[in-house]
Amino acid sequence: MCLGVPGKVVDLFERDGLPMAHADFGGIAKEVCLAYTPEVEPGQYVLVHVGFSISVIDEAEAQETFKYLNELAQAAEAEARGET
């Protein structure tokens, strides 16, 4: 039950005084409460848990893990070619 699912914010609206959004989860649209990430804009991804957005996903940070692996792979290749 603790899963957080990344969804893409499609549009914003308000209900009963709460900021809300429609978000897209791999083709499935769901309503998400934005009370805890009111700064989010359409097109951004949020992490959603039990109907609430709990964090705006940072695109640049998301790339880091792959960047590191790429560098690692390049270093390994260089090593294999005897360049180090």
Add this chain to the structure above:
Amino acid sequence: MKYVTEYRGAAEAGQWAELIRRKTTRPWNIMEVCGGQTNAILRFSLDALLPESIRLIHGPGCPVCVTPIEMIDRAIALAGRPEVIFCSFGDMLRVPGSLKDLLAVKSEGGDVRIVYSPMDAVALARQHPDRQVVFFAIGFETTAPANAMAVVQAARLGLTNFSALVSHVLVPPALRAVLDSPDCVVHGFLAAGHVCAIMGIEEYRPIAREYGVPIVVTGFEPLDILQGVAMCVAQLEEGRAEVEIQYARCVRPEGNPAALARLREVFEPVERKWRGIGPIPESGWNLREPYRAFDAVRRFGLEGMTAEEPAECIAGAVLQGHKRPHECPMFGVRCTPESPLGAPMVSAEGACAAYYRYRRRAGDAPGT
């Protein structure tokens, strides 16, 4: 799907595993705190990718598993009342109470409903002004902001027929309980990324310092977990004990300020009993005044209800990493997901259920 499939690549997983293998010079025991991580580790057989000297220990971070039996009994008592609509996350319906579970109450005619969000329970209370709607507010810090908002919204809307059976639990006191246990074998932690997305990392620094354990705030996809292990092993091998964030795409060091402000307004720390572990001081949240009017325990006078856990379930030892699920004599014999004896056999995030699902044959179990 973005931010999901790209974190499941086999080639990258192999790269991380290779990196971990090269860094590891001695045996290390690393506890993943969160049940969602436990599930991913078993589902994707991540433990099999790791060198033998790295042992992953499954921690207490499944709210379904640690909700105390007397809370289940209270839920069952409430759900059986004719005026009550009892709303719960689906996982809780099969958790055994002293005599039965919520599913049994439902089949006996109790009005038990599965909700996806606590706001669904608020909506039900508006639709049914003649009924009492009770929401089973369980979960760790991840779920607490949503549950807090349900109570705040009920107050704003002036709903007198909504209440919450609150059984919130907190991660840091549980880590201390694990570390204080005399037979603790944990060298480092993968902390729960979603919890820290809300709470930030400040409260973890003193734990890392006092106990000399590295804590890496880690996500839930296979590559997140492998990178978290790599970061934890690097700290252990270098003799460091710091708090680091692997899950930086979702976790800021300060947490989520809007959620934190709301949590402070709605909840106060209380002693909480953990199923299989026992009471831990200041390890849970309950409603603070003026929101106590929405406390189902108070509204329905359930303070006196307590219960003993069945002795044959060794969930406490499993949740603290002293025993593995298949080492329980009941595992797969008298305890299965269809007929669970203890709570960790219920939710997919429970260690026993995850082992049952992915490692039924004892020979498959790693580290045996």
